Amino acid sequence: MLGSTYMDDNAPKSEAPFLLSLSFFTRMLGPVLGYNLASRCLKLYVAPYLTPLINNNDPRWIGAWWLGWIIIALVLIFPSICISCFPRELPERARRRMLEQNTETNDDKEKNETSFHDMKKTLIRLCKNKVFMYTNVASIFFIIGFLPFWYFASKYIEIQFRVTASVASMVNGTMGLAAAAAGVLVSGAVISKFKPRAKYMAAWNTSVGILLAIGFTIYMFIRCPENEAAIKSSVNHMSSNLECSSGCHCDYVSYSPVCGEDSITYISPCHAGCSSSRKIDGKKIYEDCSCIASANATMITGFATDGPCPIDCHPSFVTFVVVCMFLNFIGSSSRASNFLVSVRCVDEKDKSASLGFHNTLLCLFAFVPVPIFAGSMFDKFCLVWGKTCESKGNCWLYDAEGLR
Secondary structure, rough: OOHHHOOOOOHHHHHHHHHHHHHHHHHHHHHHHHHHHHHHHHHHHOOOOOOOOOOOOOOOOEOOOOOHHHHHHHHHHHHHHHEEEEOOOOHHHHHHHHHHHHHHOHHHHHHHOOHHHHHHHHHHHHHHHHHHHHHHHHHHHHHHHHHHHHHHHHHHHHHHHOOOOOHHHHHHHHHHHHHHHHHHHHHHHHHHHHHOOOHHHHHHHHHHHHHHHHHEEEEEEEHHHHHHHHHHHHHHHHHHOOOOHHHOOOOOOOOOEEOOOOOEOOOOOOOOOOOEEEEEEEEEEEEEEEEEOOOOOOOEEEEEEEEOOOOHHHHHHHHHHHHHHHHHHHHHOHHHHHHHHHOOOOHHHHHHHHHHHHHHHHHHHOOOHHHHHHHHHHOEEEEEEOOOOOOOOEEEEOOHHHHO
């Protein structure tokens, strides 16, 4: 945020909106590239020196999430050095400041001296600024509503539409953030061209909030019925205490879904009552599955193949992606106008302090508590927990309908 004030201070007021939106645009391209990198890293196994027995389509797959941090750390070294070389203020800004200082009285110079008492007066002045405080409250509520989905969007997409973690990360990061970056750039160009008054920018911010609320409500109705039915069927078979699967300690069996010939996904070969297995053309086949009725009249028990039964959620998945990109475009269009309203409604000398105070409020009331609450809420929709002898493990299966 201090980079934004640096740009706003050192650029002509008429050009500031477009330059700020360009800054936001390039900043949003970072997550796009980051999600793209994450998607590629997740295709690699978490321990590259090992040869996994499963592929990245398996729900048990854990990608090399740590690899991206190393690559990003190396890439950040060069721009960090470049940024550190910038002067405290650019030459044009320095000339303007010198002219202002020449016209200042001695009293004005004393008032500009910084101290703890001065910081206290600045905070009081900001708290009494109604426009500034209302903007802060609006931002807090906006983030409280938006942050849970932002944090868990990739996982939500993976659960709801039965796609891999790599695909979910690619869609949420690359496509979603690309649309958001375009919205920031377009809105900045419009503001620079038409130079709307502050009340019109505030009205647009309010309209965007209403549109996003409607849009997020639409997410509840974008569903994959086949996926929800398959999850319910799997859980019902697991909790029905069938005699055919009573011979194993199913609570402690690792989650390794199999697809029965009855087109039902079972939590594990144990839950399907399978007693033997063999490989055919590199694919594992489980046989003598007493919980599966055979389609062959001459056979008593059925068979199952490794992995969950295939489900086509492509139409609903495409619809979700289109709506998501549209909402990201609309939502990001208020970013530049919201920033301008925030910095233009305070005194020039309070600009940096106002941004610091703004970010402090967001952290205290949104960024810190919301992930804790949202993560706890997300866990409540877990249907199958992994178990060990000591404690509860990871969640293997979520209630897609409940999350929706």
